Amino acid sequence: MPAISAQTPTTRIKSFAARNPAMLFVLCYFAFQIFFLTMISNGAGVDDAEQLAYVGALQWGYGGSQAPLYTWINSIAGDVLGISLFTIYLVKFSMLASLFASVYFGARLLGLSRMVAAAGMLGMFMLPQISWESQRTLTHSVGGTTGCAWAFLAFAWHMKSRSWHSAALLGLGIAAGLLGKFNASFFLIALILAGLSIPSYRAVLLSRSTLAAVLAFIASVIPTGLWALAHTENLLARTHKFEMNAGGHFLLSRLHGEWKVFLNSVLFSGVALAFFGIAWWRSRRDRVTARSSATDAEKFVARLIWFALACVAVGVLVSGAAEVKDRWLQPVLFLSPLYLAVLLDRFIRSDLPLKRFAVVGAICGLIVIPGLAINMLYARDGEDPYIGELDYAKLFATTRAEGNYQSVVSDGPQFPGNLRLYDTSLTPVHMEMPNASARIKFPALFVWFGEDLNPGVMALMSAAGVPTPPTDVRHISLNFRNYPDRNEAVSYVLVPGPAKP
Structure with a gap:
């Protein structure tokens, strides 16, 4: 009887790495970024500060027109690992790693070659919005794109498995995309349309197992959908940025929106398109009409891209959005x-x-590592250094020396989120939070940028029953860590409690 060889976990890992070096590179890359950026960071930027402000507050929806998935994951991670920049970076770079992995394994499950899957995955480092902006500042866009990648992977698995449980995972993947970023709906609609356009995939999508996908999707999105209906002001808080029907021009706003779709689509993939063009030109002697007729997987990927862009174009036409x-x-x-x-x-x-x-x-991914570090430590946003490098420790020490407080209240998340790094028991409150004034626990620290009274903060004080304008406002000048000659004026007032009736 022949001996059965048993592979140890270490052997299996080595075997996987040898067969999938591109995947190993991605996993090591993002693991390094977690620890490297945690080590060099001083504080959080605006988007990450918003996440710090919400950690520990699991609810069906949040403010600022943002979908909840990314904040849910951060909140759970914060409850388990504690509130820290390490937790924030762990969530972000783990999700980015899963985005890359989902593209790779989704492509493989569809039947594309290992080389095509690896090139498609590593090629995402040539997309500045993913390789640069997603690592530097973006949060919900990371959640939405990762959710779409999960849906892509679940679709590929369902086409292979064709089972009830793979259908349920497809429904969950589509829900994850929508709950990650609401504009992911364009990709998710295109995913289904592209699948239905290919006979072999259509047979799977129209089978009885798809009922499990529908039920899983509905069960996943109904709670947030009901929350959104009850908090429409929070859901629509940032719709002004689309500049719908700008200037009252019905036709011109739509034409401008369609132009922005075309222009920014080219710019988004510009680096990848440039290197694709170079590779195409250099290989002109090896070019053929086609190796064979396109496979279902190749047709699906192509149609998915074009259908998604078509969905965006239709969305602009219907809504009148002039800005994309x-x-x-x-x-x-x-x-x-x-x-x-x-x-x-x-x-x-x-x-x-x-x-x-x-x-x-x-190589593009590797270039980002030192570039991102320099940007965080020394780059300027216009005339000012990176806001995460502000001396939040000095602000915390100064305000704590003047008295105890349970809440930090501001017009934006920058101060509430960053001061929470020094006292995780603090309740952060800012204007975009639903029912913000009701969240304030006294004594409370009201803090804002500048020496003039802030209208948003004054509105929160008034809504919480605190007389305005306050008479005991104090001021402090905070320096930036690597630019000691630059500072920001900050005002604050410590309020023991609301006015008694």
């Missing part, structure tokens, strides 16, 4: 490098262009 920023397209175009890798594989005889495309992607 490139970062809003992240959940729509994150698979564009995979599509470019598919084209290189189909129309060029050699694998060398694919390998170069993957290597360039990896």
Whole structure:
């Protein structure tokens, strides 16, 4: 009887790494970023400070027109690991790692080659909104794009498994995309349309098992949907940024919006398109009409990209949005490098262009590491240094020396989130929080930038029953860690409690 070889976990890991070096690179890359950025950081930027302000507050929805998934994950991680910058970075870079992994394994499950999957995954480092902005500042966009990647992976698995449980996971993946970022709906609609456009996939999507996907999706989104209906002012808080029907021009606003969709789609994938063009030109002698007719997987990836862009174009036409920023397209175009890798594989005889495309992607990712560190420590946002480098420790020590307080209240999340790093028991409150004034616990610290009275903070004080304007406002000047010659004026007032009736 032949001996059965048993692989140890270490052997299996080594075998996996040898077969999937690109995946190993991605996992090591983001693991390094977690510890590196935690080590060099002083405080959180605006988006991460918002997450610090919500940690520990699990609820069906949050303010600022933002979907809740990313905040849910941060809140759970904070409850388990504690409130810290390490937790914030752990969540962000773990989600980015899962985004890359989902693209890779989704492509493999669809039947694309290992080389195409690796090039498509590493090629995402050539998308500045993912390789740079997502690591530097973005939060909910990371959640939405990662949710879409999970939906892509779940779709690929369901096409292979065709079971009830894979269908349920597809429903959960689609829900994750929608709960990660509401504009991810364009990609998710395109995912279903692209699947229905391919006969072999359509047969699976129209089978009885799809009922499990529908039920899982509905069960996942109903609570947040009901919350949104009850808090429409919070859901629509930032819709002004779309500049719908700007200037009252019905046609011109839509034409401008469609132009921004086209322009920012090109800019979003510009670096990847440039290197694709170089690889295409350098391989002109090895170019063929096509290796064979397109596979279902290749058709699906192509249609998914184009259907998603078409959905955005229709959305602009219907809503009249005149502004479409490139970062809003992240959940729509994150698979564009995979599509470019598919084209290189189909129309060029050699694998060398694919390998170069993957290597360039990896190099772009490596360049981000020192660039991001320099940006966080020394770069300026206009005339001012990075807001995370402000001396929040001095603000905390000064205000604590003047008295105890249970809440930190401001017009934005910057102070409430960062002061929580020094006392995790503090209740953070800012204007975009639903029912913000009701969250204030006294004694409370009201704090804001500048020496003049802040209208938003005054409104919160008044709503909480505190007489305004306050007469005992104090001021402090906070320096930036690596720019001691630069400072920000900050005002604060310590309020023992609301006025007695």
